[in-house]
Amino acid sequence: MRILVTGGAGFIGSQFVRATLHGDLPSGPGTRVTVLDNLTYSGNEANLADVAGHPDLVFVHGDIRDRSVVDEVMAGQDAVVHFAAESHVDRSILDATPFVTTNVLGTQVLLDAALRHRVGRFAHVSTDEVYGSVDEGSWTESSPPAPNSPYAASKASSDLMVLACHRTHGMDVTVTRCSNNYGPYHFPEKMIPLFVTNLLDGRKVPLYGDGRNVRDWLHVADHCRGIDLVLHRGRAGEVYHIGGGTELSNRELTGRLLAACGADWDRVEHVEDRKGHDLRYSLGIDKIREELGYQPLVGFDEGLAATVAWYRDNRGWWEPLKAKAELPR
Numbered sequence: 143m144r145i146l147v148t149g150g151a152g153f154i155g156s157q158f159v160r161a162t163l164h165g166d167l168p169s170g171p172g173t174r175v176t177v178l179d180n181l182t183y184s185g186n187e188a189n190l191a192d193v194a195g196h197p198d199l200v201f202v203h204g205d206i207r208d209r210s211v212v213d214e215v216m217a218g219q220d221a222v223v224h225f226a227a228e229s230h231v232d233r234s235i236l237d238a239t240p241f242v243t244t245n246v247l248g249t250q251v252l253l254d255a256a257l258r259h260r261v262g263r264f265a266h267v268s269t270d271e272v273y274g275s276v277d278e279g280s281w282t283e284s285s286p287p288a289p290n291s292p293y294a295a296s297k298a299s300s301d302l303m304v305l306a307c308h309r310t311h312g313m314d315v316t317v318t319r320c321s322n323n324y325g326p327y328h329f330p331e332k333m334i335p336l337f338v339t340n341l342l343d344g345r346k347v348p349l350y351g352d353g354r355n356v357r358d359w360l361h362v363a364d365h366c367r368g369i370d371l372v373l374h375r376g377r378a379g380e381v382y383h384i385g386g387g388t389e390l391s392n393r394e395l396t397g398r399l400l401a402a403c404g405a406d407w408d409r410v411e412h413v414e415d416r417k418g419h420d421l422r423y424s425l426g427i428d429k430i431r432e433e434l435g436y437q438p439l440v441g442f443d444e445g446l447a448a449t450v451a452w453y454r455d456n457r458g459w460w461e462p463l464k465a466k467a468e469l470p471r
């Protein structure tokens with residue numbers, strides 16, 4: 143099988159590529175992977191160092207918005223796994239335009255090429271943030287999108303374009319919506335790697351508002367297993383949730399990160415809340431569990447301890463990224 147992985151040099155995409163080429167996923171051995179990534183501030187070829195030179199890996203430095211590059215790399219692919227996106231909510235609040243051009247327009251460029259080349263399956267990777275915020279209960283796959291941030295709105299728009307391609311052209315697409323991921327190679331602008339690297343450096347960590355916002359946390363390896371299941375066995379035109387079942391407020395998570403790094407609450411700096419900060423995300427995962435037998439395998443305590451240990455052991459990976467992780471002013 144030949145797959146095109148967009149955004150394969152990012153946090154989750156690189157996990158998917160490493161796991162595929164290491165044979166950790168069912169699609170494993172024999173899968174030929176082409177990565178298309180334009181290496182934005184969060185893309186990093188070092189994320190693929192473990193598999194550099196692998197005979198089944200081709201890396202193409204290119205932009206999903208570039209029709210000619212996309213057309214070239216799409217030829218001969220059996221499937222697309224589409225991770226490439228602008229992914230940080232705070233950056234979308236500062237400047238939404240790249241979110242629209244990459245997440246919406248870039249997705250459409252890929253869909254057009256996939257249609258032209260009659261690619262067998264288009265697996266679009268999306269987020270629980272498209273639903274907005276839920277005070278109680280959990281979303282199902284038929285809950286209506288009601289995104290609040292420009293990031294979430296751009297992802298919801300791309301989801302709708304992908305699903306429209308199925309309904310209009312009969313293209314074989316799937317959409318997965320996942321909760322918050324954590325794990326190794328996570329760019330140190332997002333909460334867990336930002337807090338861990340700050341704490342390891344003896345610095346303070348910025349906690350938004352009163353810290354009562356709740357997120358559902360999933361190890362990146364579990365996310366990629368879920369994507370792989372949907373890629374191979376998901377039904378065309380369907381949305382599948384991939385969740386972790388570990389809901390924590392940001393305050394609770396901060397407590398766990400402080401403990402894991404041997405630091406106290408005096409290292410926490412309360413900062414002005416994010417604009418339009420969604421209070422709670424919660425995904426129901428009955429559909430993927432019942433149809434595809436999915437369940438998360440990495441327990442949160444074990445996964446978080448391993449993640450903190452990875453950051454402790456891999457300063458050489460994250461130290462050069464700290465300056466790039468600062469938000470533009």
Ligand SMILES: NC(=O)c1ccc[n+]([C@@H]2O[C@H](COP(=O)([O-])OP(=O)(O)OC[C@H]3O[C@@H](n4cnc5c(N)ncnc54)[C@H](O)[C@@H]3O)[C@@H](O)[C@H]2O)c1
Binds near residue numbers: 148226229267269320
């Ligand atoms: N991180 C999470 O918790 C989470 C949760 C659910 C869904 N997602 C989704 O998973 C996907 C991957 O997220 P991530 O956390 O790995 O993000 P990331 O920012 O770490 O990686 C994004 C990758 O896409 C590449 N990219 C960006 N714009 C591009 C363009 N125009 N052309 C080619 N490549 C481009 C970047 O260089 C980078 O390698 C995104 O679609 C995101 O919406 C993320």
